[in-house]
Amino acid sequence: MNVSTEQVVETLKDFLDESQVSVNQTIRELHGKDESYHDVSLPDIVVFPKTAEEVSSIMKIANRLQVAVVPFGRGSSLEGHVIPYDNGITINFSLMDKILEVRENDLLVKVQPGVTRTQLNKELKKYGLFFSVDPGADATLGGMAATNASGTTTVKYGVMRDQVRDLEVVLADGTIIHTGNLAAKSASGYHLNGLFVGSEGTLGCFTELTLKVYGIPEFTTAARAVFPTVKNAVEAVTSILQAGIPIARVELVDESSIRQVNRFSETNYAEKPTLFLEFDGNEAGLQQDVEFSKEIMEDHGCEEIQFETDNTARTKLWDARHNLAYAYIHGNVGKKMMVTDVCVPISELADAVIYARTELDAIGLIGGVLGHVGDGNFHALVMIDMNNSEEVARADAFNEKIVRYALERDGTCTGEHGVGIGKQKYQAAEHGAALQVMEKIKVALDPNNILNPNKIVKIESLGE
Amino acid sequence: MNVSTEQVVETLKDFLDESQVSVNQTIRELHGKDESYHDVSLPDIVVFPKTAEEVSSIMKIANRLQVAVVPFGRGSSLEGHVIPYDNGITINFSLMDKILEVRENDLLVKVQPGVTRTQLNKELKKYGLFFSVDPGADATLGGMAATNASGTTTVKYGVMRDQVRDLEVVLADGTIIHTGNLAAKSASGYHLNGLFVGSEGTLGCFTELTLKVYGIPEFTTAARAVFPTVKNAVEAVTSILQAGIPIARVELVDESSIRQVNRFSETNYAEKPTLFLEFDGNEAGLQQDVEFSKEIMEDHGCEEIQFETDNTARTKLWDARHNLAYAYIHGNVGKKMMVTDVCVPISELADAVIYARTELDAIGLIGGVLGHVGDGNFHALVMIDMNNSEEVARADAFNEKIVRYALERDGTCTGEHGVGIGKQKYQAAEHGAALQVMEKIKVALDPNNILNPNKIVKIESLGE
Incomplete structure (x- = not known):
């Protein structure tokens, strides 16, 4: 900041209550990280606006004084999106929750x-x-x-x-x-x-x-389908999609991840590559979709299918899937999780998942492959000891390999986690000359580069 | 153009064949209009590139010489999009058709x-x-x-x-x-x-x-459903959507438009407000969707439903709908068609359609109301004698009323036809301060304002 924190705080307090402006160390620390493994950096000030007009006033001040501003929800981003590397003001939106x-x-x-x-x-x-x-x-x-x-x-x-x-x-x-x-x-x-x-x-x-x-759909059925190999499972998904079955969810969980699920969720699932599926719709159509999908999966070597129409059983199944990241974290105390997030054309998915699993085995770190395979989007979760720089480097190199593999096949470096700070280094490779279009838009709409500076695109720094 | 047409033509012929560059009057006239009632204006030059590299070379020349460039497909736009009001170069893409x-x-x-x-x-x-x-x-x-x-x-x-x-x-x-x-x-x-x-x-x-x-869906069923009033028909659609039935098509055709259909397509449909519907999916699910929709429509006073599963009968039904605009044009030789195109929140649709029908009756011109009512998008077709300025003014005033009505209800001035030149005057009312964001993007990406200038946003003119 070209101006002292005290001056900014005083200006903010012209229209915000005492309680809406904080420079408290603990508060700042809560806004200096997200759920990723990226380095911590603290905002100078955290504000808690209640209205759009207050946000507008905050922005006017920040723009005039050329202070960085980072919007903050719950801090659950996975690529450092909300970490304020230029410090400045973090806007916490928790009071705007209606x-x-x-x-x-x-x-x-x-x-x-x-x-x-x-x-x-x-x-x-x-x-x-x-x-x-x-x-x-x-x-x-x-x-x-x-x-x-x-x-x-x-x-x-x-x-x-x-x-x-x-x-x-x-x-x-x-x-x-x-x-x-x-x-x-x-x-x-x-x-x-x-x-x-x-x-x-x-x-x-x-x-x-x-x-x-x-x-809310009239009828919903969930299923867990066990396959001998990841390739079989992914190819079954591809066939289901090509048949035009409007599947509501289809998630791949690999063998080692099922092991984590069993430990964390006290389930007793077969520890093999597994699809978690969900179908919804009207009763007759759903039944036909389920039957057809079952046939397709059996054609692809499916060894076991368990259907759950009961609400509690369905919830248990999906809780197991949703808690998978936490299962890895709880099972590996002291380590941080790195998550890859590429998305590839569906025709490339089976090979991409196998590639990721092979490379993951090669780096010798605990982890698993899972993902939203219906979209061609999958994650490799890798547990790393952040104090072991050699281990971090191995994980980084793995992440980079997965990204390069996806980009070579016209995929994307991030299917759903976003760019933040973690995927910035791949933007030029992924977007080519289109990155300059993004930069021009950023400069046109935020000429002082105060809005979450240096995320997605890197622009000349504040007032420099 | 700040440069002579001859000079530009010569420069273009450095890398384009003789046959790819035209200043022929007939060719220019074909590129001076679209299917709308907007005024004609001719390009100076029409080019027919074969590759992206040729298009790139054309753009570099146009940018350097500050000549307007308008891309042209088939000229079927409905709001004057392709009419080159700044003349310049029209790029016809008919040779890039692979x-x-x-x-x-x-x-x-x-x-x-x-x-x-x-x-x-x-x-x-x-x-x-x-x-x-x-x-x-x-x-x-x-x-x-x-x-x-x-x-x-x-x-x-x-x-x-x-x-x-x-x-x-x-x-x-x-x-x-x-x-x-x-x-x-x-x-x-x-x-x-x-x-x-x-x-x-x-x-x-x-x-x-x-x-x-x-x-291509496994099974498809089309239907024609006749209602006593437009309000009944629209409310039936709203109920079908709210029931979550994944209807594939649902089109409203009003009484006077059915009359045009009967004349043009030699059908004998009841001349009342009518829905044309289509359902697709697997056999069992489709059947259940059809049954449920039928019940809903009957609850809303539907007087007659005719289902068509046979391919020929379905095609005939949809041809009748698709040819409706042509039916009006053929039935009103010497007149031009003006088409309104607002889209409103679905809860506002019934009243909006009734408003449009009432206002259309009030201006005393031939026309009908029809539209993609599942999206809240509808059109009023109005046949006007372009030589009768009083008639044109009446139609313009009608169009404006419909747009204002939609904007007051958080709708849009154009659901699908686009802005072009015809809907530009409503952009400020619809977008407010967001229009300046669009202008900033336009200026950032096309600083010389050569690309289809003065469509969507108005920017300072070329080299002025």
Whole structure:
């Protein structure tokens, strides 16, 4: 900062309460990290606005004084997105956590950015509705929009960007805009919804979101299917997708990850490559989809299929899958988790997963391969001792190999975790000359580079 | 142009064949209009490139000489998008009409921009696949991406933007970029796919598109359902959507439009508000969806339902719907058609359609209301005598009323036809301060304002 923290605090207190501005060390430390293994860096000041107007005033000050601003939801990002490497002001959105309107007839909901996905789903259940996107963490919807989050239901319902009908955004200069409207489609003007979703706080701060929601399906069936090899499992998924079966979820969990699940979730699943599946729809259609999928999986060597229609059993199955990252963390105390996140064309998936598993075995670190295989997106989880620099280097080299493999096959370095700081070094290789287009957009909309500086694109630093 | 047409032609002929550069009056006239009622204006030169490299060279020259460039597919746009009001160079993409690759296993196809949707579907049929977006015209896929086209299947399969996995784009300075990749999802960098789709040639020229395709559904059923009032019909649709039935198409055709259909298509349909519907899926699920929808429609006063599972009968039904615009044109020789195109939240649709019908009756011109009611998007077709300025003014005032009505209800001035020149006057009212964000993006990516100048956003003119 070109100005003292005290001066900024005083200016902020002109319109924020004492309790909304903090320089407390513990508070700052809570905002200096996320769930990744990336280095910690603290903000100078943490603010807790209650309205878009307050956010606008904060931005105006930050822009005038050229102070970095980082928006913060729950800190559950996985690539260092919220870590303020230029210090400055972190905006914590936890006081903006209201569900503003459920437009039942329009299948839309209007929320503040600090609402979490489970908070929203609890409310929507009263209306027979649900919000589809389910990353591992109970993230805020503002954060999920900022990173274009996705999850297990994406194969059927799409990513976060597909759910966003409108955003209220505070720009770098404090201007408040709306990026969309409430109509189901529009051909009016540039697609700002799409541009701001996934911009990771580098183009603006979201202060309100209008999101699509869905009716809770009439019938749902979950299944666990065991295969002799990862290749068999992935090829079964490819065949199911090609048959046009509208599968709601299909997750691959490899052998070593099933072992972690059994330990953590007290299950007794066969420790072999496994698909966790879910089907939803009307009763007759669902039944036909399930039968057809079963046949396809058996053709691909499936050794055991267990169906769960009962709600409790289904929940247990999916809890086991959702807790997998935590199972690794709990099972490896003192280590940090690195997660790769590439996405490849579906035709390349089987080979890519096998490549990842082979390379993971070669580096000799504990870990597993799992993922949203219906989208071609998979993760290798690697447990690393951050004090052992040789181990960190091995894991980094592994991550890089996986990324290069995906990029060579027209895939992406990040399917759902985002760029943050961790995937920045691959942006040039992935986007080529398109990266300069992104830089031009960033400079045009944030000329002082105050908004989450040096995430996604690197621009000349503040006031330098 | 600040330079003579002859000079530009000579420079272009340095790398283009004689046959690829035209200043012929007839050729220019073919590129001076679209299917709208907007004023004609001719390009000075029409070029027919064969490769992205040629397009890049054209752009470099145009940028250096500050000559306007307008990309042109088939000229089927409806708001004057391709009319070159600054003259200059029109790039006709008809020589870039190859289907480059069908990636059957990835459900993707790679095409050049001049490929039309029926050309693509003819090829895809060999693989048991289809491309979903179906605007009225047999437009080129480049043009459909440029305008974010949609159509009758959008309620299930989405708009053009949803189908675009990657674009090869030539920027204003001749740089060739790719906006995406072949992975089903990505959280890497800004969403350039979404930004360029719908940019109407103002940010770049598309030279290659990678698009999602779908397996041809196992079973398909079409239906025609007759209602006593428009309100009953629209409310039935709302209920079907809220029940979560994945309807593939649902089109409203009002009484006077059915009359046009009967005359033009030699059908004998009841001349009352009618829904044309289509369901697809597996046999059992489809049957259950159809039964449930039938019950819902009967609850909303449906007087007659005719189902068509036979392929010929289905085609006849949908041809009648698709030919509706032509039916009005053929039935009203000497007149031009103006088409409104608003989209409103689905909860506002019934009232909006009734409002449009009432206002249409009030202006005393021939016309009908129809539309993609599953998306909240509807059109009022109005036949006008362009030589009668009072009639034109009446139609303009009607269009404006419909737009204002939609904007007051958080809708959009254009659901699918795009902004072009016709909807530009509503951009400020619709987007507010977000319009300045669009202008900043335009200036950042096309500083000389050579790309389809003064469409969507108005920027300081060339070299002024």
